[in-house]
Amino acid sequence: MSENTIGSGAGEVRWGIVGAGRIAQRFADSLAHVPGARLAGVWSRREEPARELAGRFGAQACASFDALLDNIDALYIATLQDSHPHYALRAFAAGKPVLCEKPAAVNARALQQMIDAARAAKLLFMEAMKPPFYPLYQRLRAHLEADGIGEIGLVRAGCSIANVPSDHPSFSLEAGGGALLDIGVYEAFLAVDWLGEALDVQTIGRLGDTGVDVFASLNVRHERGIAQLFCGLDLQGRGDALIAGTRGTVTIHENWWNPVRATIAYTDGRKVELEEPFSGGGLNYETAHFCELLRAGAIESPIMSHATSMRMIAIIDAARRDLKLRFPFETD
Structure with a gap:
């Protein structure tokens, strides 16, 4: 680790970003809102965007x-x-901790290799799954611990975006695209977070011209209930969520x-409205959590655990099997 004693409760965390696309820029913007952290370096196979991103924040274009x-x-x-496993495994070999954009890997086998390393x-x-770190989500958790909605047995969530550009990586079979991995992994998180491990997954959906899933509807039986999830790249669908107890x-x-x-609507007629705006673009909350863990010497988050990531990708793997969707780079 660096000379500024990260892992001993002190020191600035110097971040590096591999990649220079939209999510890299959002991360860099959010990082400015994380105390005790700064962007130190950027590298991308696309040299010019990396130089521009690094220049905006006084970082080094490596x-x-x-x-x-x-x-x-x-x-x-x-x-x-x-490419996530490739860069993560190289980082681990160099002794560097990793916050990896979702999905951390396109299948459970690759994710397990990353976790093991x-x-x-x-x-x-x-895995950089942002929702559980938002102020609203944490306030909701705290409220339900004090005034719950009983035994939770259903999660319903979905999002479908109709205007995704045709040249977007989401439509690339070679890059591991598709609605399930790009959007559905969010819904998988919500289901796992409230209902536990998935026991059975039933999926219907459509593959598009490029071979990736452009719409998928999942019914999932979990340890503690049922999830109804959908995701898509060619229809416009709502992005709200229901948790029923x-x-x-x-x-x-x-x-x-x-x-x-x-x-929150209770069966006794009460209704509670919670509102918590977020700041800094939103990615700052997960990053601040990661920095706190790093200073504490932790190797796993208690909120976004390795087990949670594995449970999420297991749902996506099962859904892809139902749709007979396989990426060219996947091996048996």
């Missing part, structure tokens, strides 16, 4: 990925999802994965 790793305390992976190296590794319901209003407002 000449290679290895050069990036030499000058940082933590790595954020913001490349296309098919991080644990073997005793390094922090977390024996004593009431929670509606997280759209867009639920950037949560600001929730309505």
Whole structure:
């Protein structure tokens, strides 16, 4: 680790970003709102966008990925999802902790390799699933602990975006695209977070001209209930979520994965409105959590655990099997 004693409760966290696309820019913008953290370096196979991104924040545009790793305390992976394991494994080999954009990997096998490598190296590794770190989501959790809606048995969530450009990586079979991995993984998180591990997944959907899933509808039986989920790239669908219990319901209003407002309706007629605006673009909350874990010497988040990530990708794997969707780079 660096000389500023990260892992001993002190020191600035110097971040590096691999990738220079939209999510990399959002991360860099959000990082400015994280105390004790700064962007130190950027590397991308696209040299000019990397230079521009680094220049905006006074960071170094590195000449290679290895050069990036030499000058940082933590790595954020913001490349296309098919390359996530490649960069994560190299980072772990270099002794660097990793915050990896969702989905951390396109299948459970690749994700398990990443987890195993991080644990073997005793390094922090977390999938960047942002919703549980938002102020609204945390306030909702606290409210339900004090005034619950009974036994929760249903999660219903979905989002479909009709105007995704045809040249977007989501439509690339070679890059591991598709609605399930790009959008459905959010819904999988919500279901796992409230209902536990998935026991059975039933999926119907459509594949588009490029071979990726452009719409999928999932019914999932979990340890503690049922989830009804959908995701799509060619229809316009709402982005709210419903959590139903024996004593009431929670509606997280759209867009639920950037949560600001929730309505809790109890069977006794009471209604509670929660509202918590977020700041800094939203990615700052997960990043601040990661920095706190890093300073504490942790290798896993208690909120976004390795087990949660594995449970999420297991749902997506099962759904892709139902749709007979396989990526060219996947091996048996």
